[in-house]
Amino acid sequence: MKPLFSLFHMASPATLRRNGVLGMNRRNAHYVLPGNHRSLYPNVDNKLITKQICAEHEIPTPATFHIMERHGDLDWLTKIADLHQEFVLKPACGAGGRGVVVVESHEADCFQTAGRETMSLTDLQHHASTILSGLFSLGGQVDRAFVEQRIVRHAAFDPVAVCGTPDIRIVLYRCVPVMAMVRLPTNASRGRANLHQGAVGAGIDMRTGRTTGGVCRNRVVMRHPDTGSAIAGFSIPHWPALLGVSMELADVLELGYVGVDLVVDHAAGPVVLEANARPGLAIQLANHRGLLPRLEYVDNKGLGRMTVSQRWAALHSFAAL
Amino acid sequence: MQTKEHSITRLVVVVLVVSGTAAALARYSLRHMRSLPTGDTLWRIRYVVTFDTDQDGARVSIFVPGNTSHSRVFRQRLSHPGMRMEVSRPAASAINSLVATAPQPGSYRFVIDQDIHFASTGMAGSPKPGKAITTKQKEYYLRDEPRVQASNLVVRKQLAELIAARLPKARTVERIYTHCIDSIAMDAAGPNDALGTIQEGAGTTVGRARAMVALCRAAKIPARLVCGFELRQGEVNRPLIWVETRQGYGWVPFDLTNEFKGSVPKSFVPVGYDTPAPVTARNGIAGLHAEYSVQRFAASEIFPTSLRRGIASILDLTHLPLQTRRTLALVLLLPLGALITALFRNVVGIPTFGTFTPSLIAMSFVYADARIACILFALVVTMGLCGRFMVEQMKLLMVPRLSVVLTLVVLVLVFCLSALDYLGLSLGSGSMLMPLVILTMLIERIHITEAEDGFAYTLKLLVQTLAVAALCYGLLRWRTMGYLLIRYPELHLFTLAVLICAGRYSGYRLTELWRFRDFGDSSKGSQT
Numbered sequence: 001m002k003p004l005f006s007l008f009h010m011a012s013p014a015t016l017r018r019n020g021v022l023g024m025n026r027r028n029a030h031y032v033l034p035g036n037h038r039s040l041y042p043n044v045d046n047k048l049i050t051k052q053i054c055a056e057h058e059i060p061t062p063a064t065f066h067i068m069e070r071h072g073d074l075d076w077l078t079k080i081a082d083l084h085q086e087f088v089l090k091p092a093c094g095a096g097g098r099g100v101v102v103v104e105s106h107e108a109d110c111f112q113t114a115g116r117e118t119m120s121l122t123d124l125q126h127h128a129s130t131i132l133s134g135l136f137s138l139g140g141q142v143d144r145a146f147v148e149q150r151i152v153r154h155a156a157f158d159p160v161a162v163c164g165t166p167d168i169r170i171v172l173y174r175c176v177p178v179m180a181m182v183r184l185p186t187n188a189s190r191g192r193a194n195l196h197q198g199a200v201g202a203g204i205d206m207r208t209g210r211t212t213g214g215v216c217r218n219r220v221v222m223r224h225p226d227t228g229s230a231i232a233g234f235s236i237p238h239w240p241a242l243l244g245v246s247m248e249l250a251d252v253l254e255l256g257y258v259g260v261d262l263v264v265d266h267a268a269g270p271v272v273l274e275a276n277a278r279p280g281l282a283i284q285l286a287n288h289r290g291l292l293p294r295l296e297y298v299d300n301k302g303l304g305r306m307t308v309s310q311r312w313a314a315l316h317s318f319a320a321l
Numbered sequence: 322m323q324t325k326e327h328s329i330t331r332l333v334v335v336v337l338v339v340s341g342t343a344a345a346l347a348r349y350s351l352r353h354m355r356s357l358p359t360g361d362t363l364w365r366i367r368y369v370v371t372f373d374t375d376q377d378g379a380r381v382s383i384f385v386p387g388n389t390s391h392s393r394v395f396r397q398r399l400s401h402p403g404m405r406m407e408v409s410r411p412a413a414s415a416i417n418s419l420v421a422t423a424p425q426p427g428s429y430r431f432v433i434d435q436d437i438h439f440a441s442t443g444m445a446g447s448p449k450p451g452k453a454i455t456t457k458q459k460e461y462y463l464r465d466e467p468r469v470q471a472s473n474l475v476v477r478k479q480l481a482e483l484i485a486a487r488l489p490k491a492r493t494v495e496r497i498y499t500h501c502i503d504s505i506a507m508d509a510a511g512p513n514d515a516l517g518t519i520q521e522g523a524g525t526t527v528g529r530a531r532a533m534v535a536l537c538r539a540a541k542i543p544a545r546l547v548c549g550f551e552l553r554q555g556e557v558n559r560p561l562i563w564v565e566t567r568q569g570y571g572w573v574p575f576d577l578t579n580e581f582k583g584s585v586p587k588s589f590v591p592v593g594y595d596t597p598a599p600v601t602a603r604n605g606i607a608g609l610h611a612e613y614s615v616q617r618f619a620a621s622e623i624f625p626t627s628l629r630r631g632i633a634s635i636l637d638l639t640h641l642p643l644q645t646r647r648t649l650a651l652v653l654l655l656p657l658g659a660l661i662t663a664l665f666r667n668v669v670g671i672p673t674f675g676t677f678t679p680s681l682i683a684m685s686f687v688y689a690d691a692r693i694a695c696i697l698f699a700l701v702v703t704m705g706l707c708g709r710f711m712v713e714q715m716k717l718l719m720v721p722r723l724s725v726v727l728t729l730v731v732l733v734l735v736f737c738l739s740a741l742d743y744l745g746l747s748l749g750s751g752s753m754l755m756p757l758v759i760l761t762m763l764i765e766r767i768h769i770t771e772a773e774d775g776f777a778y779t780l781k782l783l784v785q786t787l788a789v790a791a792l793c794y795g796l797l798r799w800r801t802m803g804y805l806l807i808r809y810p811e812l813h814l815f816t817l818a819v820l821i822c823a824g825r826y827s828g829y830r831l832t833e834l835w836r837f838r839d840f841g842d843s844s845k846g847s848q849t
Contacts, residue, residue, distance in 0.1 A: 012834070019840045021840055025828060025829070098773050133720065197775070215839075218836055284837070
């Protein structure tokens, strides 16, 4: 059977099981469905609610400049452009980075995006109108658009990021950070940190915060495709703080299985961008490690929630898993 | 928690499988154990038709039996290699007819079997006595036809000679019938139209019947020609021709050949109205030859479960009219389409545009000519996308924008159909099943995905959607399975069981074996 899978350049299910790889079906059936109560989904599916929760618990998030609920609010974009040289326009209920426009700079009616594209004010207003109509929202429902502060990436990321800001995805199971990766924008991903659009995902050693290697379009890469810098061995700035913020957010969100996306601002340090109740599985490729042993490790620690010190201790154990 | 859910799932699946098996077995044994009520018989009317054509799209009309107070069609089998067969309902007729279309010049042959259950004591739940006919229907049955010249002076004069004074309808019809029996001779080589038959005082079976219809219509009494068969064992099985006149709330039959007045034997089964034969050429047909046979067969060969209508017959879909059964056979296949989609999503791991879009696209293709429907689909999507790109320049709000695209899709579809008609091609009767709103949303999704994720990813997703749609299409075309589900709808309990199992499947998806291939490769993939 095994040579048959090799013939088609596939891994056999036995190999994946041996490596502890978590599949989409198992993630949904064993972790997302039992661990994440449906009533808690709006807390993460709606970025504005996530921001509100963060604000209530003093968890740092990018500053919100304005929230647009009606098409009549679109004129606000002109006022925002007058006040801010750079900003991000987002749908409240978007998924997979869809509908997000990062404005790096603008001159008069000409807006330069992080993806090196140029948009007019009309284009921007039309995009915001599309967001309000719900085209990017998860259930296709009418949505809200908001404009927030653009995070300026930490200088430490300069050798391994182009066009945009790298974000750090930490997957937490029962509030324990089990795996993390940093997503590095590329020219192919048009400055976005989305792996399926061509960004590089680099695994992170949970204990040290150093990158272990990268993956681009599901294949292992050792150097950044645009800058040529080595991806492994790079230290994520503010790593302990990033872990602390993610655990704090997981505690208040009460989701059993959650992915928290953070960025490191050059001035403010770790900032929460959003949380995800169905975090993807590419993090395993980036780390070249399966999630299952770590998830089972947490399960074996009993049904109750682990204390913060136990969680930090668990991070050391993950190195061997 | 997981164990509890596993236990519930296992229990539900076992219950579904056991009850599905039990119900199917019970129905199967009932179909074979129950015997026909005394006096009831089963019959098969077979049409074997051959013809030649030197044109594209030549057509033949086929009239098939409908249900009567004593007979019910419980099965129909069509064999028409290389031809398209569609159901149509002629104007003002209660009986369905079929239209066979030969796509290109050549010689063709088709066979149609209609299995009929005849109940000598009357069929329970048979159609109730009719209501008064509408003015429109009355006008239809009083109309002048090329071969039933009701308004011709000769016919009127003949009527005036027969009916000197005003008489009740029944007496008028009786007098016309007696005249046709006594004064119009049977002549196999005689004319077969009303005028010629009345002028010559002789005509064919059809000519005599048409003469009676014309005289009745001239007397302002709605009348029609009936073509049918007698359920009687015999070697020569020519179709019968009789006349029906409208009196009060019902049609009263008169058979000039066998001299039945006011009623015909219950074994007479009508197949069509105002047609001289069950199969007639419509256009471009040469050498049409039709053979008919009526044969009785044993009850053990097939048993109609709908012999008597009780409350339990609700569970029996075979008693429904043929057209309804055709539709239901397709509808009953849809859960299998959904099963394919679910398996592709959760076991294979192929995402598509919209969850049920492939099934709905496939469904719209079922009744249409597949090749033409594919071209039409490609055209509509391409033109719709062009329209969507143009609309993008105007920066419209979403709902009006979607409505604009929907309107464009409708217009493209309508003019494509018109162009097909101009080219002499037909898409088939079900062409308008094309899910326009789904197509509009598909166009919008394609456009957005292209803008967000690039052309390659969009193309990949579109190809995957069409591949799943093609599989669903193959399944929905599987008529045998559709009719099996009509007979044994409880088989969907197995579908439910498989769907639940797919819903609890937590193994790897096939695409994940590819996605995570580096885990099985010591070289850890291509390193850059």
